[in-house]
Amino acid sequence: MSRLRLLTVENTDDPALRDLLDRSVIPDPEVSRRVAEIISDVAKRGAEAATEYGDQLGGGYQRIDDESLNQAVSDLDHRLRAAIETAIESVETYQRSQMPADRTISPTPGVEIARRWTPLRRVGAYAPGGKAAYPSTVIMTVVPAVVAGVREIVLVSPAGPDGAVAPVTLAAARLSGATEVWSMGGAQAVAALAYGTEDLAPVDKIVGPGNHWVTAAKLAVLGKCAIDLPAGPSEVLVIADETSDPTLVAVDLLSQTEHGPDSPAVLVTTDPDLAGRVEVEIERLLPDLERSDILAKALSDHGSAVVVPDIETAVELANHYAPEHVTVLTSDAEVVGGAVTRAGSVYIGEWSPESAGDYATGANHVLPTGGLAASYGPLSVTDFGSWRQVQTLTGEGLENLEETITALSDAEGLTAHGLAAQIRVRKIKDGVE
Structure with a gap:
């Protein structure tokens, strides 16, 4: 055959x-339409809507308490715990090698430009669940965030047919360093992470793979919060x-x-x-x-x-x-x-x-699919922070750049831009401090 x-x-x-x-x-238009309805409802009604969808569609809506997380770790058999800890150590080692470094240059006399990196404050990590458990995905999404210095890491994973998140998922979340763990999944989980509910603060970014409902939801909330990449x-x-x-x-x-x-x-x-x-x-x-x-x-x-x-x-x-x-x-x-x-x-x-x-x-297994490897890369520590530019000019530096600033701002009809430089240069020449 x-x-x-x-x-x-x-x-x-x-x-x-x-x-x-x-x-x-890109998800089917009908899936995207239904997902938009779910997101809108969760954004408006919060925990009530998330709970209803968890009951109707599966996955639940409940924060897992520390006692349950600790018990899940205690119940792990030795072989599986050793494997999880080895994987965590390997991911941590690789991600630490990728930590961004701040850099400062002086392209012209009197001009200093710095590029500085700051970890995100709060992120959400989605680990598929339901009929199967994926502790490896917990590790791949949580550990890079820990290495990056993210203070609040919310791991969400849908409950299985028995109404509970797989114990191995809970154990991996605890061992990897998640600060909150929730039983929920699907579009409603993405909506709750992005918009927040009465008992769940919104996150700055959502990472992790999922089915077409999760992918559609991540694309739909882009703008409210960041995402890693759409996954097929x-x-x-x-x-x-x-x-x-x-x-x-x-x-x-x-x-x-x-x-x-x-x-x-x-x-x-x-x-x-x-x-x-x-x-x-x-x-x-x-x-x-x-x-x-x-x-x-x-x-x-x-x-x-x-x-x-x-x-x-x-x-x-x-x-x-x-x-x-x-x-x-x-x-x-x-x-x-x-x-x-x-x-x-x-x-x-x-x-x-x-x-x-x-x-x-x-190496990380959260990867671009569907041809997106042409423009996206693997999930890494750099996905859990943001860069900012910091610029410092001396009087000499501004004088050297004044003509460039005014010529370009005049060409674009943005004369206030040029004026901001001209007033300062006049102040320098007049000797006014």
Whole structure:
């Protein structure tokens, strides 16, 4: 049985690639309309509306008390707690290496410009939940905020069918450093974070992945508060050649498509025979996987194998596609991986599975999808602060720039701008302090 759609192309302009490349994270208009209604209602009625939507749509609306968080940590088995703590340490180490540094320069005599960074005051982190628990996403969204110096970090995650947030999610939130944890999800959670309620203060920024309802809500509140990026279905593109192990290619495709039935998986190869060998391995591995039904649908609906004439075309296609994940399994993986410039995260060589980045290396797994890796990057410590410019001029500095200021302000018809400089320069020349 062939699950991957087979395409053979000569270049990246081939019309056969149109459907593959044409994807977007923009939600369906009907979803956006309904989300707008939910946000408006929560903004007006606060906790009452958030509670009603939590009851109707699931996810709840309740702050988790400290006792429950501490108990969740106590109840963790040793192996899982050790894994969570190792992941936290790895993420913290990597994020600390990215901490912004203030900088001051003097471009001309008497002019000093400083660039200074300040952590945000309060942020909201969304971790998907409900039918599954994602403690790794808690770590990836909370730890960079802690490293950045954010004082108030609100973690929200929807309750499951039993009406409770998964204990492992609560434990990860406590261990990662979240200062508040709430049981809520969906558009109503995003609305509550953005606008606040009677018992939940609004946040400056919302980060973290979610379904199309969450994505639509994040886009809708942009302007009221900041967001990290709009996120669509998780995706992977594997670059392979005749030297690639078909089992590794297959398992890398499978490991990403198990996120959901709408997750794209793309194999790009120079070897026409590899696709068939990968299909054989997929069929061998699939039955034993817990989410085999989801995997089968994702591969049938969104799986592709693209045969290209050479590695250069493979890299060009990867950069056009600009996916969330790129795995390079070619003979010269480091060279090929270095040429991939538009991807959320790149995994080079057969010992670098995507799952290592998802859980353990310290790299962030909150990544741009749907082609947005062309303009967005991974979530990082720098997303949890803001830059400001600080400018100091001496009298000499202003005199040197007066002509530039007045000439440009006159050209734009903004003469008060020029006057602000001229009055000061006259004061300098008159010797008035």
